Amino acid sequence: MKPMDRAQLVIASNRGPVSFGRDDDGRLVPRRGAGGLVSSLGPLVAGSGATWIAAPMSDADREAAASGRIDVEGFRFHCVDVDPAVYRMAYDVVSNSTLWFLHHHLFDLPRRPRIDRTWRQAWEGYRAYNQAFSRTLADDSPDGAVVLVQDYHLSLVPAQLAELRPDVRVVHFLHTPFCDPTWLRVLPAGAVDELIGGLAGATAVGFHSRRWEDAFLGCCREVLGRQPSTFVSPLAPDPDDLASVAASDACAEEAARLDEAVGDRAVIVRVDRIEPSKNVLRGFQAFDELLRARADLRGRVCFVACVYPSREGLADYVAYHLEVETLARHLNDRWAEPGWTPVILHTTDNFPRSVAALRRYDVLLVNPVRDGLNLVAKEGPVLNTRHGVVALSREAGAWDELRRAAIGLNPFDVTDTAEALAAALDMDAGERSRRSRLLAELASARSPTHWLSDQLVAAGVAA
Ligand code: G6P
Helix, strand or coil: CCECCHHHEEEEECCCCEEEEECCCCCEEEEECCCHHHHHHHHHHCCCCCEEEECCCCHHHHHHHHCCCEEECCEEEEECCCCHHHHHHHHHHHHHHHHHHHHCCCCCCCCCCCCCHHHHHHHHHHHHHHHHHHHHHHHHCCCCCEEEEECHHHCCHHHHHHHHCCCCEEEEECCCCCCCHHHHCCCCHHHHHHHHHHHHCCCEEEECCHHHHHHHHHHHHHHCCCCCCEEECCCCCCHHHHHHHHCCHHHHHHHHHHHHHHCCCEEEEEEEECCHHHCHHHHHHHHHHHHHHCHHHCCCEEEEEEEECCCCCCHHHHHHHHHHHHHHHHHHHHHCECCECCEEEECCCCHHHHHHHHHHCCEEEECCCCECCCCHHHHHHHHCCCCCEEEEECCECCHHHHCCCCEEECCCCHHHHHHHHHHHHHCCHHHHHHHHHHHHHHHCCCCHHHHHHHHHHHCCCEC
């Protein structure tokens, strides 16, 4: 098998590698888009001649979409033309309020989801949004193309595209967990068939963890009576990208500010989007329980939470954000002493500050209730300079790879989480150093290149 020509590679994702703004003369100018996928995949496709298809996020993007394909950073970028109302139904109602909650098992089932006529309209919007991607992909994909479809926003694309272009190979990669078959039953039967049939239309479906792969296969057996081809390929941090941020002036300034705030105290760090699946509240409750149980730690440890807003168009997220701020304030009201602020809460997105915190932690708390992977759990050990340990939820995909060196915790159990924090803080220097070395080794065993290669191999081409 000879390696595939990268110009035949097509990527499809909701959020693209580029978003558009206007310069002083009102001209449309491309800017690098936000998000983990872009920072992982962007450098791999830059200069390759590959094509990347994404949804418009703003009016400027929509205008750019109207002008067709654009060459940026050595790849071709194409914004799909989607009506803003259809986009809101597909993104807010189905992708983020239904599929995200479903795959993370987050529904408060006595109340949500409410599957009514409005929801059914939104599902039609989701289908139309996926169809818009499929049509653009069908038009843009060269002969023999390999199309890499990313995430739950585009679950219907593989089957739709297979109808339009049976010659292209489609790999779908899910960055979230996948719901267990019982949870799938909250959706109407028609939507279940479309969802599972849509994904199963791919040449192969990829996941960060075997657990999510098993759950998907369980759903396929129930719904389709067959098992499509699947693979597991955890994403990894890009060490060069992290090293360049760590070496930046911005990161040095943030590190100095952090040092001033925490002094020589022990530091617990978390870096997360403010999002219910990340379990920020139970993290604070565990810290509270720790300070209650351990008078000796009062005044001697700070919890630095670098959390940043996410999906603020959704009421659940706004409410959660408010609860996070309120709880952090309560903890400080309860425990602060002159010269010691127990919880240092940052709620703006500042990557150099997050990197500075990841270099400084003694304990990194990663306690999601459920998470496809959690890249922070791997970025931390790659960056950390203090033999820090990781207290990690067993419900994160990253647990599979880091379990030999991290301290495991049950994210639903506040006492267990407090005990994991205590064990990490109490650990003797020899054990800390052994664990942190192993963590760094495990976290950097793979790179984003491995992840891309695995998708190509799953498509049946040589990487
Ligand atoms: C997180 C998830 C991804 C998802 C992304 C998009 O990073 O891990 O699975 O694609 O969020 O969310 P957004 O809020 O940027 O639309």
